[in-house]
Amino acid sequence: MINFEYLRVSTPKAAIEALSRDNTSQWIAGGTNLIDLMKKGVMAPQKLIDISNLPLKEIKKEGNKVHIGAMALNSDVAENELIQREQPLLSLALAAGASQQLRNMATVGGNMMQRTRCPYFYNTDLPCNKRQPGSGCGALKGFNRMHAIFGASDKCIAVHPSDMCIALAALDAMVLVNGPKGDRRIPFTDFHRLPGDTPQKDNTLERGELIIGIEIPDNPYRKNVHYLKVRDRSSYAFALVSVAAAMDLEGGTIKDARLAMGGVAHKPWRLSEVETWLKGKSVSDAVFREAAQLAMRGAKAYGQNNFKLKLAPNAIVEALKAATQKT
Numbered sequence: 001m002i003n004f005e006y007l008r009v010s011t012p013k014a015a016i017e018a019l020s021r022d023n024t025s026q027w028i029a030g031g032t033n034l035i036d037l038m039k040k041g042v043m044a045p046q047k048l049i050d051i052s053n054l055p056l057k058e059i060k061k062e063g064n065k066v067h068i069g070a071m072a073l074n075s076d077v078a079e080n081e082l083i084q085r086e087q088p089l090l091s092l093a094l095a096a097g098a099s100q101q102l103r104n105m106a107t108v109g110g111n112m113m114q115r116t117r118c119p120y121f122y123n124t125d126l127p128c129n130k131r132q133p134g135s136g137c138g139a140l141k142g143f144n145r146m147h148a149i150f151g152a153s154d155k156c157i158a159v160h161p162s163d164m165c166i167a168l169a170a171l172d173a174m175v176l177v178n179g180p181k182g183d184r185r186i187p188f189t190d191f192h193r194l195p196g197d198t199p200q201k202d203n204t205l206e207r208g209e210l211i212i213g214i215e216i217p218d219n220p221y222r223k224n225v226h227y228l229k230v231r232d233r234s235s236y237a238f239a240l241v242s243v244a245a246a247m248d249l250e251g252g253t254i255k256d257a258r259l260a261m262g263g264v265a266h267k268p269w270r271l272s273e274v275e276t277w278l279k280g281k282s283v284s285d286a287v288f289r290e291a292a293q294l295a296m297r298g299a300k301a302y303g304q305n306n307f308k309l310k311l312a313p314n315a316i317v318e319a320l321k322a323a324t325q326k327t
């Protein structure tokens with residue numbers, strides 16, 4: 001473990017100013033990922049600016065949107081009555097993530113900022129372009145069972161590990177950001193990025209930009225929703241594949257749908273084309289199977305994760321079935 005300075009701030013303005021004064025500093029909230037990264041020597045900030053006490057914990061309805069502060073705890077959001085009533089898909093996804101102890105510490109903003117769990121990224125003796133650009137990707141021809149089947153590059157095939165973010169991508173959430181240049185709103189699907197030639201960049205935030213909160217627009221997805229997470233241990237493990245499914249049904253017809261996948265790409269993988277295709281179709285296993293095949297267009301596996309090419313479409317079918325069967 002390295003030595004570092006510790007500073008606690010109480011306003012977003014103080015947090016942004018403190019970070020801009022020192023290039024070696026880093027914000028910390030729940031610390032459920034950053035502390036691991038520091039222990040392993042992957043990250044070595046010389047100053048930690050504790051933002052966990054910022055007044056950004058509120059969960060409230062504002063007009064026709066639900067606003068969630070960036071410092072709200074994952075467990076508080078998952079168990080919140082407003083979220084369970086109006087955005088149940090988010091509650092289900094949060095409950096599927098990590099363990100109760102971790103959910104009690106992890107914040108919404110921290111969940112979005114967590115790094116990949118690729119084992120090469122965490123081992124400083126091994127090559128990893130995300131940790132050390134230009135060093136190579138150990139996973140490409142190595143241990144890649146957990147890795148991406150969509151949107152990867154020859155520089156990085158890692159996946160984003162969050163469950164919460166998969167639901168937020170499906171629900172058209174907006175990320176509210178404040179920074180040295182003022183406020184910015186980022187559509188959730190544009191917040192995380194694909195690796196391309198710069199896998200060291202997980203998201204589109206600029207240095208010094210602080211996540212203030214997220215907004216979820218009102219939607220009709222209050223009943224027919226399901227979050228399916230396929231993992232090695234049901235108690236606590238990252239997703240091999242996950243599917244967030246939300247359906248707006250009228251009789252046996254799909255009026256509208258929202259679908260996103262986790263465990264398959266460097267960012268939450270929204271299935272917009274499949275959503276459009278599903279509109280107006282009847283609820284049936286055959287339709288769901290066809291939707292799943294459409295979702296798999298362009299998928300590519302890397303050896304140990306070949307099984308995901310079968311698991312992913314099966315998971316989509318099961319999630320759609322489970323969502324439509326809720327009464």
Ligand code: SF4
Pocket residue numbers: 116118119120121127128129130131136137138139140155156157158199
């Ligand atoms: Fe590093 Fe990405 Fe390759 Fe993993 S997949 S070793 S994170 S470059």
